[in-house]
Structure formats: C-alpha cells, structure tokens
Amino acid sequence: MVVGDGPVRRAVTAALPGAVFLGERHGKQLARVYASLDLFVHTGPYETFGQTLQEALASGVPVVAPAVGGPMDLVRSGTNGQLVPAGDPAAVAGAVAGLAGDRGRLGRYAGAARDSVAGRTWAAVGDALIDHYRAVRGEPVSESAEPAANRPTASYPGGVPTGW
Numbered sequence: 001m002v003v004g005d006g007p008v009r010r011a012v013t014a015a016l017p018g019a020v021f022l023g024e025r026h027g028k029q030l031a032r033v034y035a036s037l038d039l040f041v042h043t044g045p046y047e048t049f050g051q052t053l054q055e056a057l058a059s060g061v062p063v064v065a066p067a068v069g070g071p072m073d074l075v076r077s078g079t080n081g082q083l084v085p086a087g088d089p090a091a092v093a094g095a096v097a098g099l100a101g102d103r104g105r106l107g108r109y110a111g112a113a114r115d116s117v118a119g120r121t122w123a124a125v126g127d128a129l130i131d132h133y134r135a136v137r138g139e140p141v142s143e144s145a146e147p148a149a150n151r152p153t154a155s156y157p158g159g160v161p162t163g164w
Helices: 009-016 027-036 049-058 088-101 102-115 122-136
Strands: 022-024 065-068 080-085
Touching: 009 022, 027 049, 049 065, 049 102, 065 088, 080 088, 080 102, 088 102
Parallel strands: 065 080
Antiparallel strands: none
16 A cells, blocks of 8 residues: 655656555544554655654554654664665565565564653654754753653664664
8 A cells, every 4th residue: 555646756656666655644644544553664764853754653654764864763673663764675575575474473563563652742852853963062961851762772683774
C-alpha cells in the first residue's frame, strides 16, 4: 500500500505494479491507514525531520528506514524498528522479510514504538534544537523535561553508514 502523491507517482506505479495506491490522506483517514499497518517502510534517503516516521511510531507501528537524516533520530534498530543502509533495496527487502517472518519481534517493536516518540512534542523538539545551537556556541544547555529515552539520538548498529 502506498499513501501519498507527487511528481514521481507514475514511476512508482510502474515500479510497483501490484501495489495499492491510496493517494493523499489527511486527518482521520490517515490515522486509519496507520492503524491498519503492521509495518511502515520509508525508503527515501533525504528525510530530514521524519514526520511520517513519527506518526507511524506514535500509532504503534514499527519502522524500517534508511540510516540517514531524520530516521536516525527516531528509529532505534532492534527496539522500535530497523535502520538499513541508504540506497540498498536488498537491505530494505531483507528487513521487511525478516520482520514479516518473525511476528514476535514485530510485536516487540510495535510495543516499543509509541513510547519511543511519546515525549517528542513540538515544544520538546524545539527546545532540543535550541540546545544544539547553544552547545555549538559553547553555551550551557538547559535541563529538558523530555525523558532521555525520547531525546533525539543517532544510533546505528555497526557505526555510521558509508556515504554519511
């Protein structure tokens, strides 16, 4: 199932002839789509913030995503989903097949998904950004009320992926 629309729709439709294309969805319609998923897969290597990933995780849906940019702040491989090397379709397919074939692991990831983003309010994310700027300037950073488990991280098993 593919949700959304855009300039590459024709190419994606050609590349995925068996997929169901739902087009754009918003609000309650989009929430119902997330609620119906077992797994959310995001393959784009240029995601900076990861709003769709956060929405999936907040819906209790594990995520498979490339280990670059925004996904690295949201997906904790082995906890709420799986990060894969960017631009590696075989790695994406392997991650999806592995999770589809291991319902227990998929269930554990789903159980951790919502909690992993519960503290990521707009205020908490904005405060974290301001703290990053303060740190760069050598200023003291504030004590955040956001739980440490929800603070943005950049973890990837095996280190930073090549090309990053």
